[in-house]
Amino acid sequence: MPLCVVLYLEVEWQTSTHADDTEGLARTPRPTLKDPMTATPLVRFAPSPTGYLHIGNARPALLNALFARARGGRFLLRLDDTDRERSTQEFAHAVAEDLAWLGIVPDLFARQSDRVAHHDAAAERLKALGRLYPCYETQEELERRRRRQLGRGQPPIYDRAALSLTDAERAALEAEGRAPHWRFKLDARSVTWDDLVRGPAHVDCASLSDPVLIRADGTYLYTLPSVVDDAEMGITHVIRGEDHVTNTGVQVQIFEALGCAVPVFGHHNLLTTADGEGLSKRLGHLSLRGLREAGYEPGAVRSLAVLTGTAESVRAVAGLDELAGLVDLAQISRAPAKFDPHELDGLNARLVHAMAFAEVAARLADLRVEPARAERFWEAVRGNLAKVSEAGGWWRVVAGPVVPVVTDPGFIAAAAAVLPAEPWDGETWKAWTNAVKAATGAKGKALFMPLRLALTGLEHGPDLAGLLPLIGRDAVVRRLSAEA
Numbered sequence: 001m002p003l004c005v006v007l008y009l010e011v012e013w014q015t016s017t018h019a020d021d022t023e024g025l026a027r028t029p030r031p032t033l034k035d036p037m038t039a040t041p042l043v044r045f046a047p048s049p050t051g052y053l054h055i056g057n058a059r060p061a062l063l064n065a066l067f068a069r070a071r072g073g074r075f076l077l078r079l080d081d082t083d084r085e086r087s088t089q090e091f092a093h094a095v096a097e098d099l100a101w102l103g104i105v106p107d108l109f110a111r112q113s114d115r116v117a118h119h120d121a122a123a124e125r126l127k128a129l130g131r132l133y134p135c136y137e138t139q140e141e142l143e144r145r146r147r148r149q150l151g152r153g154q155p156p157i158y159d160r161a162a163l164s165l166t167d168a169e170r171a172a173l174e175a176e177g178r179a180p181h182w183r184f185k186l187d188a189r190s191v192t193w194d195d196l197v198r199g200p201a202h203v204d205c206a207s208l209s210d211p212v213l214i215r216a217d218g219t220y221l222y223t224l225p226s227v228v229d230d231a232e233m234g235i236t237h238v239i240r241g242e243d244h245v246t247n248t249g250v251q252v253q254i255f256e257a258l259g260c261a262v263p264v265f266g267h268h269n270l271l272t273t274a275d276g277e278g279l280s281k282r283l284g285h286l287s288l289r290g291l292r293e294a295g296y297e298p299g300a301v302r303s304l305a306v307l308t309g310t311a312e313s314v315r316a317v318a319g320l321d322e323l324a325g326l327v328d329l330a331q332i333s334r335a336p337a338k339f340d341p342h343e344l345d346g347l348n349a350r351l352v353h354a355m356a357f358a359e360v361a362a363r364l365a366d367l368r369v370e371p372a373r374a375e376r377f378w379e380a381v382r383g384n385l386a387k388v389s390e391a392g393g394w395w396r397v398v399a400g401p402v403v404p405v406v407t408d409p410g411f412i413a414a415a416a417a418v419l420p421a422e423p424w425d426g427e428t429w430k431a432w433t434n435a436v437k438a439a440t441g442a443k444g445k446a447l448f449m450p451l452r453l454a455l456t457g458l459e460h461g462p463d464l465a466g467l468l469p470l471i472g473r474d475a476v477v478r479r480l481s482a483e484a
Helices: 055-070 089-102 112-128 139-151 167-175 223-233 242-257 288-293 298-307 320-326 343-353 357-366 371-384 388-399 409-417 428-440 445-456 464-471 473-480
Strands: 007-009 031-033 042-045 074-079 108-111 132-135 181-184 190-195 199-204 212-214 237-241 264-268
Touching: 042 055, 042 223, 042 237, 055 074, 055 089, 055 237, 055 264, 055 288, 055 298, 055 320, 074 089, 074 112, 074 223, 089 288, 089 298, 108 112, 108 223, 112 132, 112 181, 112 212, 112 223, 132 212, 181 242, 190 242, 190 264, 199 242, 212 223, 223 242, 237 242, 242 264, 288 298, 298 320, 298 343, 343 371, 357 371, 357 388, 371 388, 371 464, 388 464, 409 428, 409 445, 409 473, 428 445, 428 464, 445 464, 445 473, 464 473
Parallel strands: 042 074, 074 108, 237 264
Antiparallel strands: 007 031, 132 181, 181 212, 190 199
């Protein structure tokens, strides 16, 4: 009887609001059985909580979430936290926060560290089947053997010497204090599958070393827990980076050895820097946390992470549903997905320019924008913003204090003399500049630049037709008189 029993984890996702509240992340799911043949798609994102997620991690997270969203499926967040030394609760919470910022709310949650008994049971079954066998070589011995193979022109794969050991020889090695690591015995055949991204795909397992599944200290490498959890949790589609293609060949054999159904696989290209450098958690400036703190919108990050390296042009897409409609895994390029972080600025600016006041009202309040003038202020400045946070600087221009720059006192005095009476509206700027032009003969830049410098202290900025009524006549008079 196969080891695997397909399970669906019926739990609600909860993100803790307190840094020391781990109940939401530590909850043990309560499984119920479902028929996998009639179930909706279930995908997973399985990061290791050993650092902060970066934009490269956002790509598989989003591709999985959007795939499920477009098909009415579900998304599982599974923390691959079997590395006990490096996995931390801080990083586990950060994963949840970063996904929430991207707009991904997992339907299901699990920790691999809660499932060691399941991994142990699978390992025992593989041992009983003769597919998992003990090896006693040290790293130094394996490296020497590898160099000899290369010197003879042979492929540097494990020679299965451990399979020739007698019981007495194994006992002698263990008496020396050697603990075995355990390798999975691969069938010498090609594993084939229809890849969601790459089309027909294969891995020649005859060219691979039997992979180590269990270290000498008894801890598991990624390979076996991933298979066991995917099988028992009913994962229907595994969408991940192309760096896992070889792993897929190995894992398909493990699925089959355990008598489990093999999920559908898709391997997308990886995000790299413009120079072709791979991404890692050490690139703090590209961490999702760093991008959030820098003021980028999640929609801009989503658009860049998903659309780069696809048949779709990279453009600013605000909503998850629209982005899900653009994702076609079969249209992802086989070439590396190179991106320029500076593209985020343009994408972000386009999203900000299109934002309605209701979307930013709370954030403007955080920037101390006066509520009574906030909506008019947003309409006046949003076209000049690359980030919402920049609105704070323009509010300071509106509310003051401002240090006026007066290059021609006579011109400014003449302008002050024809300043219209209130009330002011969007037409006041035009009426005033027409009056100044008539009084001084100035036009073009000679007309507008001295007024902008005197009113804002800056050479560039939002259209003064929108700013002028917000500044108000009293403040304008003070600035024209250089009394601000």
